[in-house]
Structures are given as structure tokens and as C-alpha cells.
Amino acid sequence: MDAEGLYRNIRSKGSYLCVGLDSDMDKIPGHLKKTDDPVFEFNRAIIGATHPYCVAYKINTAFYEALGSKGWQTLEKTTAYLRENHPNMFLIADAKRGDIGNTARKYAQTFFSTLGFDAVTIAPYMGRDSIEPFLEYPDKWVIILGLTSNKGAADFQYFHSGQDNLYLYEKVITEASGWGSADNTMFVVGATRPEELKRIRKIVPHHFLLVPGVGAQGGSLEKVSRQGINQQCGLLINASRSIIFADSSEHFAETAAAKAQQMQQEMQKVLNGLGGTTV
Amino acid sequence: MDAEGLYRNIRSKGSYLCVGLDSDMDKIPGHLKKTDDPVFEFNRAIIGATHPYCVAYKINTAFYEALGSKGWQTLEKTTAYLRENHPNMFLIADAKRGDIGNTARKYAQTFFSTLGFDAVTIAPYMGRDSIEPFLEYPDKWVIILGLTSNKGAADFQYFHSGQDNLYLYEKVITEASGWGSADNTMFVVGATRPEELKRIRKIVPHHFLLVPGVGAQGGSLEKVSRQGINQQCGLLINASRSIIFADSSEHFAETAAAKAQQMQQEMQKVLNGLGGTTV
Numbered sequence: 001m002d003a004e005g006l007y008r009n010i011r012s013k014g015s016y017l018c019v020g021l022d023s024d025m026d027k028i029p030g031h032l033k034k035t036d037d038p039v040f041e042f043n044r045a046i047i048g049a050t051h052p053y054c055v056a057y058k059i060n061t062a063f064y065e066a067l068g069s070k071g072w073q074t075l076e077k078t079t080a081y082l083r084e085n086h087p088n089m090f091l092i093a094d095a096k097r098g099d100i101g102n103t104a105r106k107y108a109q110t111f112f113s114t115l116g117f118d119a120v121t122i123a124p125y126m127g128r129d130s131i132e133p134f135l136e137y138p139d140k141w142v143i144i145l146g147l148t149s150n151k152g153a154a155d156f157q158y159f160h161s162g163q164d165n166l167y168l169y170e171k172v173i174t175e176a177s178g179w180g181s182a183d184n185t186m187f188v189v190g191a192t193r194p195e196e197l198k199r200i201r202k203i204v205p206h207h208f209l210l211v212p213g214v215g216a217q218g219g220s221l222e223k224v225s226r227q228g229i230n231q232q233c234g235l236l237i238n239a240s241r242s243i244i245f246a247d248s249s250e251h252f253a254e255t256a257a258a259k260a261q262q263m264q265q266e267m268q269k270v271l272n273g274l275g276g277t278t279v
Numbered sequence: 280m281d282a283e284g285l286y287r288n289i290r291s292k293g294s295y296l297c298v299g300l301d302s303d304m305d306k307i308p309g310h311l312k313k314t315d316d317p318v319f320e321f322n323r324a325i326i327g328a329t330h331p332y333c334v335a336y337k338i339n340t341a342f343y344e345a346l347g348s349k350g351w352q353t354l355e356k357t358t359a360y361l362r363e364n365h366p367n368m369f370l371i372a373d374a375k376r377g378d379i380g381n382t383a384r385k386y387a388q389t390f391f392s393t394l395g396f397d398a399v400t401i402a403p404y405m406g407r408d409s410i411e412p413f414l415e416y417p418d419k420w421v422i423i424l425g426l427t428s429n430k431g432a433a434d435f436q437y438f439h440s441g442q443d444n445l446y447l448y449e450k451v452i453t454e455a456s457g458w459g460s461a462d463n464t465m466f467v468v469g470a471t472r473p474e475e476l477k478r479i480r481k482i483v484p485h486h487f488l489l490v491p492g493v494g495a496q497g498g499s500l501e502k503v504s505r506q507g508i509n510q511q512c513g514l515l516i517n518a519s520r521s522i523i524f525a526d527s528s529e530h531f532a533e534t535a536a537a538k539a540q541q542m543q544q545e546m547q548k549v550l551n552g553l554g555g556t557t558v
Contacts, residue, residue, distance in 0.1 A: 024385070062378060062385035068393045069355055072348040096378050098402055099341060100429040106303070106341035114347045123377055123402040125424055127431020145404055150379040152406020159450055162441040171438055 001090055001118055001139055002183045003208060007232045009055045009088055014268035016233050018056035018092065018210070019260060020240025021046065021078065024063050027245050029252050039067070039074045042252075044081060046244050049257035053264035056090035057082060058210075058238055059117075079115050090236070091117045092143065092210070098123035098130045105133040112137045119143050121188060121210075124172045128179055135180045142185055146173045146200060149190025149213030169196075173203050182206040189228070191219025191237070197227040201234075208234050214263075215242025221263060225270045233271065239263060280369055280397055280418055281462045282487060286511045288334045288367055293547035295512050297335035297371065297489070298539060299519025300325065300357065303342050306524050308531050318346070318353045321531075323360060325523050328536035332543035335369035336361060337489075337517055338396075358394050369515070370396045371422065371489070377402035377409045384412040391416045398422050400467060400489075403451045407458055414459045421464055425452045425479060428469025428492030448475075452482050461485040468507070470498025470516070476506040480513075487513050493542075494521025500542060504549045512550065518542060 010016050021043055028042045035041045047057065059078065064071035082089055093111040097104070097120065111120040112134075119141035122131055134142045147157055147169040157169040164171060173187055187204065189197050191213035200209070209228055213219040214237055221237060228235050239259075247255030289295050300322055307321040314320045326336065338357065343350035361368055372390040376383070376399065390399040391413075398420035401410055413421045426436055426448040436448040443450060452466055466483065468476055470492035479488070488507055492498040493516055500516060507514050518538075526534030 022382070060378075060382060062376070062382045062389065065351075065389040066385040066393060068389075069348050069351040072344075072351040076348055094378075096376065096402070097341070099339075099373075099375050100427070100431075103301070103339060103341045106345040110341065110344040110347075114345060123375070123404045125402045125404045125435060126427050126429060127434030127436070129429050129431040131431075148379070148405050150405060150408055152379075152408040152410075155406030155454060156404060156447065156451060157406070159438065159440055159447055160442065161438055163439065168435065168438055168447065172435060175434060 003232065006055070006090055006208065009090070010233050011271065013053070013055055013264070014271055015053055015055055015264040016235050016237055016267055017054040017260060017263050018058050018236045018238040019046070019050050019054045019243055020058045020060060020094070020212070020238050021244065022060040022063050022240040023244065025067060027248070029248050029250065031250055037074055037077070039064070039071070040077050043078045045253040046256050047082065047086070049253035050243065050260040051086055051089070053257070053260035056092060056236055058092040058094045060094045060240070076115065079117065083116055090119065093117040093120040096121050096123050096145065098126050100126065101129045101133060104130050108134045108137060112140045119186070121145065124176060131176065131179060135184055140184065142180065143210050144172065144176050144185065144187050146187035146189050147193055147196055148188060149192045149217050149219065153190065170199070170203060173200060177204050177207060182208070186210050186236070188212065191224045192217055194220070194223040194227045197224060201228055201230065205230060206234070208236060210236045210238060212238045215239040221266055225267070229270065229274070231274070233274070282511065285334070285369055285487070288369070289512045290550065292332070292334055292543070293550055294332055294334055294543040295514050295516055295546055296333040296539060296542050297337050297515045297517040298325070298329050298333045298522055299337045299339060299373070299491070299517050300523065301339040301342050301519040302523065304346060306527070308527050308529065310529055316353055316356070318343070318350070319356050322357045324532040325535050326361065326365070328532035329522065329539040330365055330368070332536070332539035335371060335515055337371040337373045339373045339519070355394065358396065362395055369398065372396040372399040375400050375402050375424065377405050379405065380408045380412060383409050387413045387416060391419045398465070400424065403455060410455065410458060414463055419463065421459065422489050423451065423455050423464065423466050425466035425468050426472055426475055427467060428471045428496050428498065432469065449478070449482060452479060456483050456486060461487070465489050465515070467491065470503045471496055473499070473502040473506045476503060480507055480509065484509060485513070487515060489515045489517060491517045494518040500545055504546070508549065508553070510553070512553070
């Protein structure tokens with residue numbers, strides 16, 4: 001999928017919501033635990049309930065790996081299920097990989113060929129040759145960590161070079177945006193930092209930004225949209241726990257649908273305001 | 280295992296070699312491909328041949344993940360085999376994870392509890408709260424990327440702050456060395472940068488350093504040892520491709536043993552020179 005295709009899906013659904021399948025076995029409703037693959041059953045129900053309101057699903061690999069090879073099978077079943085039933089969904093592996101070239105090539109194979117994701121999140125610390133192997137896949141994306149939503153973002157991402165007059169996160173986004181294009185590269189920018197989102201939008205006016213941190217982490221959908229949107233939307237806003245774990249009863253899927261729909265409706269209003277001009 | 284235990288193993292084997300099981304299915308000898316689990320058979324043979332000459336094995340998760348859940352099963356079988364047959368080996372998951380707290384907690388569970396590794400490599404970009412969940416496990420280690428061996432290391436790791444008078448990699452090592460201790464934290468420093476190794480040794484005189492890049496990537500064992508060693512050795516030098524893929528014939532294991540032994544003999548000489556004083 002290219003940026004144009006993603007924007008088409010966003011317009012047709014009136015949504016730039018990404019639902020995060022951080023499907024923590026410890027938190028899924030008790031009645032599902034009697035099934036053979038509780039996490040898959042949970043995912044299937046969440047997908048069934050939320051797919052009208054989102055354009056992307058983000059699978060956080062940690063929650064699957066913690067269950068060993070069984071968890072990795074659940075990951076495979078979930079991506080296969082999504083591919084078969086919702087072929088237009090943009091599928092993100094939130095894996096935060098990043099390694100030297102020959103290893104990066106294997107990770108690209110893992111997430112793009114073996115698992116069929118559209119995109120994978122990447123930590124930029126190891127530089128260009130850790131990212132290039134992913135850019136060789138047509139219609140696939142890297143989503144590079146820029147400025148993250150967590151407290152620890154302050155430790156290194158704000159490391160400042162007087163010579164460049166840049167924070168590290170600005171340096172990363174400036175450099176890495178030149179390695180690929182706005183059709184295969186996005187950046188992660190935390191919703192907890194809407195002011196910086198505006199600065200980042202100046203560096204990469206045309207790139208999509210993946211924005212986690214709305215919901216459980218406290219970011220505001222309205223603020224993020226105001227500061228981050230561009231003419232082709234340019235935003236995927238992720239919510240995980242605030243949707244999928246909003247309700248631990250047997251009605252969890254309906255509650256998740258309601259939460260997703262509520263976000264979609266806010267997003268629809270923002271998109272209506274877009275028209276053909278910059279908001 | 281604590282630092283004292285690791286040093287004891289190093290002295291008793293006369294080796295600070297870590298063998299990297301970057302067991303790429305595309306490169307393993309043809310005759311093994313007829314077996315049910317070629318990568319596991321390859322690993323078992325390599326371990327059987329090289330274990331007298333090394334104190335650690337490093338499993339690069341990318342090469343297993345590329346094979347899907349089957350690869351993850353091979354990873355589980357390999358760690359279980361090592362734990363059972365070589366309980367004193369220091370087992371490193373070269374996974375380069377790094378994510379917000381609740382996710383980091385799941386990765387710690389994955390590598391320490393589910394898979395039984397002693398250590399996991401971590402990318403530092405997301406800061407302290409992405410690393411702390413790993414430090415909560417007694418006798419387990421984080422190995423944080425400091426200065427890596429690849430060309431792309433130059434892109435961000437040398438980002439320089441005039442205010443701190445530090446490169447980013449120095450900032451990372453300075454800060455992160457204060458989060459844990461020399462008994463649960465190591466740093467990755469590429470063998471291709473022996474001069475910087477000396478600078479880093481000044482920042483963390485007592486920490487172990489994991490040094491990749493000897494062998495296929497061109498680093499020198501002798502230079503690295505000279506610049507990086509401390510009174511308790513403080514080095515794990517990793518070689519992957521130069522040992523495990525030195526020979527693609529049916530004699531691959533004997534050749535791997537010979538390559539590992541050759542490194543061990545060089546290391547023995549260095550260790551003999553250590554005595555009780557700083558080299």
C-alpha cells in the first residue's frame with residue numbers, strides 16, 4: 001500500500017485510527033481463557049467489533065513473544081486472519097527492531113514476507129544500514145522511532161547538538177526522511193508531546209506519523225490532530241489499552257467497538273474540515 | 280550469573296569467546312537440510328564442537344523469526360538444549376528490543392522467564408523506563424547498545440553535544456551505567472572501533488563489554504583485547520559467521536571447533552598476562 005492508498009482508506013472510513021493489539025494474556029477476559037488460543041479468540045472478537053472504525057491494526061510483538069512459540073503461532077494466525085478478512089487494513093508490526101545489515105535483512109523477511117505485514121517499527125540507533133534492507137521491499141513501510149511517548153524519551157531523544165542546533169529526535173527525522181520517501185517511511189511521534197509534533201511536521205510536511213499515547217498514556221486526540229495533520233491526513237493515531245481493555249466482561253467487544261467508534265467520530269469531524277486545503 | 284561467576288568461567292576455560300548462533304537457514308550445510316529441524320541440528324553440532332572454547336552463546340533472534348513460529352520453536356529447543364547440557368554457559372538473546380515500560384516488561388518475561396536467557400541486548404533510544412523492567416530480574420543482564428560495529432553507527436551514535444562535551448554513545452554509556460550495576464549491565468562496543476573502546480573503558484572501568492565485529496566484520500582480537508580488557512577481563516568477544524560458517528561441507532563442526540580453539544588460544548595468552556594486575 002502506498003500513501004495514496006492509505007489516504008483513500010482514511011477518507012472512505014472517515015478514520016485515521018489504528019487499533020493496537022497489545023493482547024496481554026494476563027488481561028484478556030476470563031471466559032476466553034478456556035479456549036484453545038485465548039489471545040487469537042480475543043483478537044478475532046476485537047477485530048470483528050472494531051474494523052469498521054479503523055484503517056490499521058498494530059500488533060505489539062512483545063505480548064506474543066512472551067508466550068513463546070505458541071504466541072508466535074497466534075501472531076501468525078492473527079495476521080493471516082486479517083489478510084483474509086480485511087485485505088485493505090494497514091498492518092503494522094510494532095517490533096522496534098534495528099540491527100546491522102545482514103540481520104536487518106532477516107527482520108525485513110520476517111515481517112514483510114513471512115508474516116505479511118505492511119509496516120514495521122524500527123529503532124534508529126544503529127543508523128542507515130539498519131533501515132535500508134526494509135526499504136527495498138516495494139509497497140512496504142518502515143516506521144522509525146522519532147520522539148516517543150514515554151518518560152524515558154527525555155533521556156536521549158532530547159540530547160542536543162549546538163553545532164547542528166538540533167535535538168537527537170530532530171536529527172533522526174531529518175536524516176532518515178532522506179533515506180526513503182513519504183511513500184515508505186513514517187515516524188513515531190508520541191501523542192504526549194503535541195508541541196513537538198508541530199515542530200516535527202515542519203521537518204517532514206508530507207510524511208505519515210504514527211502517534212501512540214492517546215488514551216491510557218494521556219495524550220489528546222484533538223490536540224494531536226490539530227498539530228499534526230497535513231493535507232493527506234498524514235496521521236495514524238494508535239489506541240491500544242483504552243480500546244481493547246476498556247471492559248473485561250463478556251461484552252468486551254461491544255465496548256471496544258463503542259470506544260473505537262467514538263474516536264472515529266472525532267476523526268471524521270477533523271477530516272471533514274480538511275477539504276482540499278491544509279488545516 | 281553475576282560478574283564474579285562469569286569471570287570464574289572465563290578463567291577456568293581460558294576464554295572470553297562468545298559464539299554467535301546467527302544460524303541462517305540459507306547458509307547451513309546442504310546435508311542438514313534433509314532433517315526435520317536443520318537449524319537445530321546445525322546448532323547442536325556447532326555447540327558440541329565449540330563449547331570447550333567459549334563461555335557464552337549469543338542467539339540472534341532475527342535468523343529464527345525469519346522462519347516463523349517454526350523458527351521460534353527452534354530457538355526454544357536450542358536454549359533448552361544449552362541449559363540442559365551446558366548449564367554454566369552465559370546465554371545471550373541478541374534481540375535488540377527496547378519499548379515503553381509495560382511492553383519492556385513483556386520482553387523481559389520473554390527472554391528471561393519463557394526462554395531462560397541470562398542476558399538480552401537492548402537498544403537505548405527510548406531511555407531508562409525501557410530498560411528498568413529487565414533490571415528487576417536477579418542474576419539477569421541487559422546488554423545495552425553503546426557503539427556498534429556497523430557503518431551506520433556514524434549516523435547518530437557520534438551526534439555530539441557541545442554542552443555535555445559528549446558523543447551520544449558516551450552519553451548513553453554514562454547515563455545507563457548508573458541505572459543498574461556492573462553485575463547486571465553490559466554494553467555493546469564494536470570491535471571495528473578499538474580507539475573508542477579505550478575511551479569507553481574510562482567511562483565504565485568495571486563493566487563487561489560485549490564486542491561483536493571480530494571476524495567477518497574485520498575487527499582484530501588482539502587490538503580489542505589490548506584496549507578493552509580490565510582486571511576481571513571485562514570482555515566477551517563475539518564471533519559468529521567466521522566460526523559457524525567457516526566451512527559448508529560435512530566437516531563444518533570440526534572447522535568451527537578449530538576456529539573457536541584458535542581464538543581461545545589467543546585469549547588464553549591475554550588472560551595469562553592479566554595475573555592480579557591491570558593490563
